[in-house]
Amino acid sequence: xxxxxxxxxxxxxxxxxxxxxxxWIIGMAGWAEVAIACGDPQYAEPIFDRLAPWADQLPYxxxxxxxxxxxxxxxxxxxxxxxxxxxxxxxxxxDFCERFQATCFAAETSLWWGRMLAExxxxxxxxxxxxxxxxxxxxxxxxxxxxxxxxxxxxxxxx
Numbered sequence: 614x615x616x617x618x619x620x621x622x623x624x625x626x627x628x629x630x631x632x633x634x635x636x637w638i639i640g641m642a643g644w645a646e647v648a649i650a651c652g653d654p655q656y657a658e659p660i661f662d663r664l665a666p667w668a669d670q671l672p673y674x675x676x677x678x679x680x681x682x683x684x685x686x687x688x689x690x691x692x693x694x695x696x697x698x699x700x701x702x703x704x705x706x707x708d709f710c711e712r713f714q715a716t717c718f719a720a721e722t723s724l725w726w727g728r729m730l731a732e733x734x735x736x737x738x739x740x741x742x743x744x745x746x747x748x749x750x751x752x753x754x755x756x757x758x759x760x761x762x763x764x765x766x767x768x769x770x771x772x
Contacts, residue, residue, distance in 0.1 A: 617647050621656045629659045638664075638672040638682070645685035649692055649725075657692040664689070668705065671713075680718040681709040684725065691729040699729050716752055720761045723749035724768065731772055743772055 624644060631640045641664050648656040664682055672679040679685075687702035703726035710719035727745035730738040746768045753762035 614651060618651050618653070621647055621651060621653070625656060625659070629663060636674065638667060638670060639674055639677075639679055642672045642679035642682065642685050645689055646679075649685070649688035652692050654693050657689045661686060661689040661693065668702070669709070671709070680721055681706045681715075683709060684718060684722050687722070687729070688725050691725070691732065696729060696733045696735075700726075703729065716756050717758055717761070720749045720752035720756075720758055720765075723752070724761055724765050727765075727768060731768070739772060743769065746772065 621644075629644075631637050631644075641660065645657075645660050645664060648660050664686055667682045668686055670682045672682065683702045683705035687699045687706055690696070690699035690702055703722055706722040707719060707726070709715070710722055723745040727742040727749065730742040730745065746765050749761055750765035750769065752758070753760075753765060
């Protein structure tokens, strides 16, 4: 995490700017994932602002893809403590994944959404988080997404 935070600091010094080319959205999605993992709002906000206009896009190049931008916006919103907004973005991501049968990103959406709900801890959130973690775990197990399977199992144990 220290290395990731150091890289985010360097990215912040650049003004969170990446070249505006065909790799921009892939790069910003990657930086969003780092900011989400670090959980620091000072990095989440500017990345969120840059990605927000692309909420319904899927970053990809050739055979490589990131999750729907709405997934990252949900994660960034959660870091920013904007849980209602995060909930809406995660719902958009889940809908996108269902329409395009993107099972890996559907499992990741369920995992991140569940984490947000567990953190928010409003009435009913724990049960909904348990359902989402269980869904993420089952999808990951069925399709061989080892990292998501492990993280979902851990999340269930700590809920």
